[in-house]
Amino acid sequence: MNHGHTPLLSVSALSKRYPGVVALNGVDLTADAGEVHALVGANGAGKSTLMNLLSGAQSPSGGEIRIAGQSMQFAGPSAAQEQGIATVYQEFSLVPQLSVSRNIYLGREPKGALGLIDGRALRTQTIALLERFGLKLDPDAEVSTLSVAEQQLVEIARALSFEGRILILDEPTAVLSLAEQENLFAIIRQLRRDGMLILYVSHYLKEVLAIADQVTVLRDGEKIATRLTKGLTVDALVETMTGASGAFDKAAAPRTMRDEPPYLVSYQADTGTSTLTLAAGEIVGVAGLVGSGRTTFAKALTGNPLPTAIADIRRAGESFRFASPRAAMREGFVYITEDRKRDGIFTELDIVANATASALNRLGRGPLRDVRREKAAASDMLTRLRLVASSLGAPIGKLSGGNQQKVLIGRALLTEPRVLVCDEPTRGIDVGAKAEIHEILRDLAASGVAILVVSSETEELLALAHRIVVMHERCFVAEMPVEEADDMRILLAASGGAEVMEKNNGN
Amino acid sequence: MALARGCARLDLESTGVWLLLAGAVLAAAVTIPTFRDPANLVNVLRQSSVLGILAIGQTFVIAAGMLDLSIGMLTGLVVVLACWLLEADPSIAYTLAVAAMMILLGASVGLVNGTLVNRLKLHPLILTFGMLSILQGLIFTFTDRSVGSASPLLQSIANDSLWGIPLSTILLAVVLVLSHLAFTRTRFGYHLVAAGGNPESARRAGINVAAIRLACFVISGAFAGLAGLLLAGRLGTGYPLAGSGLELDAIVAVVLGGTALAGGRGSVVRSIAGVLALAIISNVLNLLGVSAFVQMFVKGLIVVVAILVNQPRRENP
Amino acid sequence: DQASDAAQTKKAAEMVDTSAFKKDGPYKIGVSAGYLANSWVVFALQHVRWEASKHADVTNVIVTDASFNPTKQISDIEDLLRQDIDLLIYWPVDDSAIASVLKRAVDAGVPTVQAGGGFSDTPGTVSNAYISQWTLGEMVARKLMADLGGKGKIIAMLPIAGTTAAVDQLDALQTVLKEFPDVELVSTEYGDWNRAKAKQITENLLQRFPKIDGVFSPAGQMSIGIAEAFDEAGRLGEVTMSPGDEYNGWLKWVAKHGQGGAVTFPTRAGQEAVKIGMAILKGEPVKRGVAVPSVYISPAEISKYADMEAPDDWWSSELPAEFLPKQ
Amino acid sequence: MSTLDLLRNEATTRFLARNAIFAVLLLVFCLAVAISDAFLQPLYIFNVVRQVAPVGIAAIGVTFVMILGGVDLSVGAVISLTSVFCAVQMGGDADNTAFALLAACAIGAAIGTVNGIAAAFTRVSPFILTLGTGIAVLGLTQIYSGGTARGIVAPGFREFFNFRIGGIVPVLALALAALTAVGLLIQHKTIFGRQLFLVGSNRRAANLSGLPTARVTVLAYALSGLFGAFAGIALLARSGVSNTLSGQGLEFQVLAAVVLGGTTFEGGRGGIAGTIAGVLVLVIAFNLVNISGLPYAMQLVVMGTIIILASAVYGQISARSG
Numbered sequence A: 001m002n003h004g005h006t007p008l009l010s011v012s013a014l015s016k017r018y019p020g021v022v023a024l025n026g027v028d029l030t031a032d033a034g035e036v037h038a039l040v041g042a043n044g045a046g047k048s049t050l051m052n053l054l055s056g057a058q059s060p061s062g063g064e065i066r067i068a069g070q071s072m073q074f075a076g077p078s079a080a081q082e083q084g085i086a087t088v089y090q091e092f093s094l095v096p097q098l099s100v101s102r103n104i105y106l107g108r109e110p111k112g113a114l115g116l117i118d119g120r121a122l123r124t125q126t127i128a129l130l131e132r133f134g135l136k137l138d139p140d141a142e143v144s145t146l147s148v149a150e151q152q153l154v155e156i157a158r159a160l161s162f163e164g165r166i167l168i169l170d171e172p173t174a175v176l177s178l179a180e181q182e183n184l185f186a187i188i189r190q191l192r193r194d195g196m197l198i199l200y201v202s203h204y205l206k207e208v209l210a211i212a213d214q215v216t217v218l219r220d221g222e223k224i225a226t227r228l229t230k231g232l233t234v235d236a237l238v239e240t241m242t243g244a245s246g247a248f249d250k251a252a253a254p255r256t257m258r259d260e261p262p263y264l265v266s267y268q269a270d271t272g273t274s275t276l277t278l279a280a281g282e283i284v285g286v287a288g289l290v291g292s293g294r295t296t297f298a299k300a301l302t303g304n305p306l307p308t309a310i311a312d313i314r315r316a317g318e319s320f321r322f323a324s325p326r327a328a329m330r331e332g333f334v335y336i337t338e339d340r341k342r343d344g345i346f347t348e349l350d351i352v353a354n355a356t357a358s359a360l361n362r363l364g365r366g367p368l369r370d371v372r373r374e375k376a377a378a379s380d381m382l383t384r385l386r387l388v389a390s391s392l393g394a395p396i397g398k399l400s401g402g403n404q405q406k407v408l409i410g411r412a413l414l415t416e417p418r419v420l421v422c423d424e425p426t427r428g429i430d431v432g433a434k435a436e437i438h439e440i441l442r443d444l445a446a447s448g449v450a451i452l453v454v455s456s457e458t459e460e461l462l463a464l465a466h467r468i469v470v471m472h473e474r475c476f477v478a479e480m481p482v483e484e485a486d487d488m489r490i491l492l493a494a495s496g497g498a499e500v501m502e503k504n505n506g507n
Numbered sequence B: 001m002a003l004a005r006g007c008a009r010l011d012l013e014s015t016g017v018w019l020l021l022a023g024a025v026l027a028a029a030v031t032i033p034t035f036r037d038p039a040n041l042v043n044v045l046r047q048s049s050v051l052g053i054l055a056i057g058q059t060f061v062i063a064a065g066m067l068d069l070s071i072g073m074l075t076g077l078v079v080v081l082a083c084w085l086l087e088a089d090p091s092i093a094y095t096l097a098v099a100a101m102m103i104l105l106g107a108s109v110g111l112v113n114g115t116l117v118n119r120l121k122l123h124p125l126i127l128t129f130g131m132l133s134i135l136q137g138l139i140f141t142f143t144d145r146s147v148g149s150a151s152p153l154l155q156s157i158a159n160d161s162l163w164g165i166p167l168s169t170i171l172l173a174v175v176l177v178l179s180h181l182a183f184t185r186t187r188f189g190y191h192l193v194a195a196g197g198n199p200e201s202a203r204r205a206g207i208n209v210a211a212i213r214l215a216c217f218v219i220s221g222a223f224a225g226l227a228g229l230l231l232a233g234r235l236g237t238g239y240p241l242a243g244s245g246l247e248l249d250a251i252v253a254v255v256l257g258g259t260a261l262a263g264g265r266g267s268v269v270r271s272i273a274g275v276l277a278l279a280i281i282s283n284v285l286n287l288l289g290v291s292a293f294v295q296m297f298v299k300g301l302i303v304v305v306a307i308l309v310n311q312p313r314r315e316n317p
Numbered sequence C: 001d002q003a004s005d006a007a008q009t010k011k012a013a014e015m016v017d018t019s020a021f022k023k024d025g026p027y028k029i030g031v032s033a034g035y036l037a038n039s040w041v042v043f044a045l046q047h048v049r050w051e052a053s054k055h056a057d058v059t060n061v062i063v064t065d066a067s068f069n070p071t072k073q074i075s076d077i078e079d080l081l082r083q084d085i086d087l088l089i090y091w092p093v094d095d096s097a098i099a100s101v102l103k104r105a106v107d108a109g110v111p112t113v114q115a116g117g118g119f120s121d122t123p124g125t126v127s128n129a130y131i132s133q134w135t136l137g138e139m140v141a142r143k144l145m146a147d148l149g150g151k152g153k154i155i156a157m158l159p160i161a162g163t164t165a166a167v168d169q170l171d172a173l174q175t176v177l178k179e180f181p182d183v184e185l186v187s188t189e190y191g192d193w194n195r196a197k198a199k200q201i202t203e204n205l206l207q208r209f210p211k212i213d214g215v216f217s218p219a220g221q222m223s224i225g226i227a228e229a230f231d232e233a234g235r236l237g238e239v240t241m242s243p244g245d246e247y248n249g250w251l252k253w254v255a256k257h258g259q260g261g262a263v264t265f266p267t268r269a270g271q272e273a274v275k276i277g278m279a280i281l282k283g284e285p286v287k288r289g290v291a292v293p294s295v296y297i298s299p300a301e302i303s304k305y306a307d308m309e310a311p312d313d314w315w316s317s318e319l320p321a322e323f324l325p326k327q
Numbered sequence D: 001m002s003t004l005d006l007l008r009n010e011a012t013t014r015f016l017a018r019n020a021i022f023a024v025l026l027l028v029f030c031l032a033v034a035i036s037d038a039f040l041q042p043l044y045i046f047n048v049v050r051q052v053a054p055v056g057i058a059a060i061g062v063t064f065v066m067i068l069g070g071v072d073l074s075v076g077a078v079i080s081l082t083s084v085f086c087a088v089q090m091g092g093d094a095d096n097t098a099f100a101l102l103a104a105c106a107i108g109a110a111i112g113t114v115n116g117i118a119a120a121f122t123r124v125s126p127f128i129l130t131l132g133t134g135i136a137v138l139g140l141t142q143i144y145s146g147g148t149a150r151g152i153v154a155p156g157f158r159e160f161f162n163f164r165i166g167g168i169v170p171v172l173a174l175a176l177a178a179l180t181a182v183g184l185l186i187q188h189k190t191i192f193g194r195q196l197f198l199v200g201s202n203r204r205a206a207n208l209s210g211l212p213t214a215r216v217t218v219l220a221y222a223l224s225g226l227f228g229a230f231a232g233i234a235l236l237a238r239s240g241v242s243n244t245l246s247g248q249g250l251e252f253q254v255l256a257a258v259v260l261g262g263t264t265f266e267g268g269r270g271g272i273a274g275t276i277a278g279v280l281v282l283v284i285a286f287n288l289v290n291i292s293g294l295p296y297a298m299q300l301v302v303m304g305t306i307i308i309l310a311s312a313v314y315g316q317i318s319a320r321s322g
Ligand SMILES: Nc1ncnc2c1ncn2[C@@H]1O[C@H](COP(=O)(O)OP(=O)(O)OP(=O)(O)O)[C@@H](O)[C@H]1O
Pocket: A018, A019, A021, A022, A023, A041, A042, A043, A044, A045, A046, A047, A048, A049, A050, A090, A398, A399, A400, A401, A428
């Protein structure tokens, strides 16, 4: 919206070129104090690039940034910070070996006598900050020992500690629990009231419409439009993002019945034992709050047990307890990670290498590779998954998140799995790609694969699963056919308020 | 849970070297009477100060996520030059002047290392390995035999004691205290471990990572200069090969001290514990009259075992 | 140089009053080896053990190895003194580097005897069982000049740069060369007593110089590497090898090619050192230095020394079987 | 279409990055030829190749380990031990040759396996780990050899490896070529070879993808040890004797060569071809200095400079390709 006075932030004709890529192309944007301004767009649209330019992490190839009317050239992040711009980056931006407090005030440690750092002051400052914003963190804990969610909270606390004029949040909620998200939104509203400008990047469009005053849509590095969120619908927003009506059908595909007996899984966690069934041809969704233990279960099921996380699998007389992913794969149990960058992709290796990683033996002859067969298998699989890539020789690191995820799915499928376990299969992936991946999973189920989907996005589970189990404190506390499921029931069960419901074992 | 696990590891990591040290001392004290002889302990201290100073310098570099293989030959170069310069005029005044020069020389070699690492984006290991070779070449171009002699001042600092404590040990202690302060109480110290732990995060926090790296190399270079002066005093003469291999001993000591080569952690105090452990082990083996050949084997074994029991924790999440 | 060598011989003749060191047995002998990873010093050390075994009042021999590191040798000697040794036998990595710690030993009443290296005239060394690397170098040089007929281009292969051996041998050669203006020293190399290294260096020299008439190489183990290089380049014919030392591999080579000869480099220097040391402990006056003389062995008489059955890395000696290094 | 040529030049930069070392090699070689025509004489070239055989062979093994993201500093010690051991076992008798060679290889592989197990099942930094095992092995060698280069090589052993086929190509040079071929085969044609890159690129992902990361790790280090033994044998073949010091310090020449060849310490990149090129760059540079008559000391200076410059050039190019 255009105020009479000079807006706090105005960006004109801003561009960023990377060798080869035009990440951002002549983008104009104005946003004002006391405003929450959201940025949405497909993977690779340029959201993070824009944020990185504003936070001084990268310098523009063209265009101008004005803060309160003054033109800025940020030499580096510290320059931007001096202008009161604080950032929560999309990528992990902490030092794992250091404590929470040292991370929060990194670069701004309080000095005491003789210019020496005042450790006590550092600690008290941190405690004060955490209390003020209701963040539950141990100031002395080493970041490497925190969960993903807790680490994200540290990044947020760090940004808040600047008490600047502009707060940049690049996908802050991707790994946060509902409660933590609510707290964050409360904080954002507070800051807005205090006259701060919040730039908010997210793929969760509901969230965006709930929290933001205005939303700017980027596509292929260009600005498509800036809209008031008032009266804007998700579908309308999706349409502007994708340039086409991309809204995907929420109706779960009909379950294809099989006569094979189901797998009976009994999961022994530190908090007790609970069971779960998995049948060929059905998609089971696992809901739960962050930290409820879904990933740990998913990994235990696929050959990464902990002493306190063991999955026993029985089916028609046979019974397994996998000691390694390798062993699990032999029985057709395959896991697709929730953390692509860290546990998924082989960044500098090409697409073929990434896709065939798990299937080398079945594609080769004895100890020898069959390079031609690898190429063929990879390209067949990836065309089937509608992968968009220049050439299969390109390193996977250059692909967008969505396409990377497709390659990972391809890797799993090349092992011809019987049970496919997808952990947050669409985290950080734009709506277009998301719909495609859902389609792929449905087809797989139809072809007789048993699929377990762990997701923090209820809509996703409702759209995808035939049956939804809810995890709370590392046990399955509720189970419901999708027809009977809705946000409320799931949330209730997930937060421990599970009302007893007769189990529907899905057959 | 995860936190507990973390702390457990952290503990062993920081205490491992003390256990090793205590173990070595105890074993020695009970088995060998001569070990308890204060004069012997003084020996061990005196024998440790050169490596100690080098290890402290190396700790800065390693904590910052790098490595400096050039300090050994740099020490050697200083030994040769200092003795050569001091032969003409061993006066105290001139000694001090030369000392200043040598420390400056060391620092400037560090400056070159740091600049090249920053500018050419070279892997520190390969760069400093090249530098090692260059320095060795320079030494031999300068002389192929022992030259000059260390001034009385240098010799007495290296060999004499004050109230029964070797002067070189006192010097080491001063360096240690200052370095420990730098690590634990200054922004530089805070920022260098950050830069070592995750350079990109450090950069985003507004830390000038390049400057940090430069500084670390300068420090390790300057300390190599200082160590060279001590070594000159101890040898009394400019022996061309005096420094060869010291860089690896220093690295071993630092790692025994629980500083992972991955960077992001580091304690100069523990590095010194590592140095002492090594010195005592070799002293004990000598006192036990263990065959010279077996000594080498035992040392290798101890290094391996020590680092195996004292493993670095898992790195970045 | 020559003068200093003469001076050295004169000094060596001086007698030392050892009454200060007189003490009764049993005795503990400490040996500080500058390095042991070298067959010559291993044989020298075996001679030390052999001689010690002949003295009933010598209870044990403690050996430390500085493996070419003078700093460690200082520490080693300090540690040996801690163990109340009665006699210190040593060979240096570097003479001057250990001068002061040796002085401390002598001040502490522990006599010190240098074994096998060059004569060392410092207050820290009571006596020497020494081999004059200079005389050795001179003998080798003169023999080479004779074989060359006083003219031609030669190369010099020396041991580890900076060691007494390297320094004195080169100095001796240069002194001798003054008398032979028609002999040109085209290149001086350091082969570190390492046969492979000597060979590689020579291979390159062969590229650099279309003609090399003679090779000055007093250390046998390097002479072999050099000869191999010439041989493989098909140029063995053009070159005159200097005498080497009693390195068995070299002796075998001489026996095979009837060329070069050898200058003894007696490993019994170690034995001499113990004899001197025991005399000192008895308080008997001793010479500052006992030269263990090198003699020239012509190719003709080489077979008396060469042991065709023994390894290359072996030294001809009188050691009794039980004291020979394991083979 | 803009994306198309973007990809084209992206591909080219990647190509350049992969092959920077060969450019460097060409450069150094031309320089060599310019300074001395000796570098055009086959006899001399092969001499150079033969000189570098031990380092080159060891470097092949170490490359496997470094693709995996590890490093092997014990290789120098392994070279010493295996060559001494081999000579002693031969004991001057041709009948012992076969056993001596096999046993030496077994020892090398065994030491490598120990490194591998430690590297696979602990989180110890391989740099310090192999530095330690290296010291230990050096000690073993000293204990075993007692300081002398014990043993006598079997008659004909040296002669065989140094025999020049057609009066030009020494068998030792052929051996290096053959082992290079084997290395290339393992790298490109075997599943293990591909798994090396996968594990080196992202160990966690490799493990989750069901790769036998531990087995791959152990095997890689075992190969490094085995090739170390081959190198030890080559060294013995060249010199005819060997002692504790023979292999000392070689590990760093090897390291330099591998890194010059474009195999990074981070792993997941590089390969045998580059390594061999790196080896040749180093040896040519060394001989160049030698031929141009610079003193030994200067050789060291030039070596150091080349290592820095070459890897700088490499780094620049690969940096641009991301
Ligand atoms: N450092 C870089 N080097 C080269 N290309 C880059 C770099 N960073 C981003 N890009 C490219 O710029 C384009 C925009 O990337 P950006 O991260 O800004 O998109 P995004 O909207 O944040 O995507 P996502 O929703 O997945 O976070 C993409 O094509 C990306 O590949």
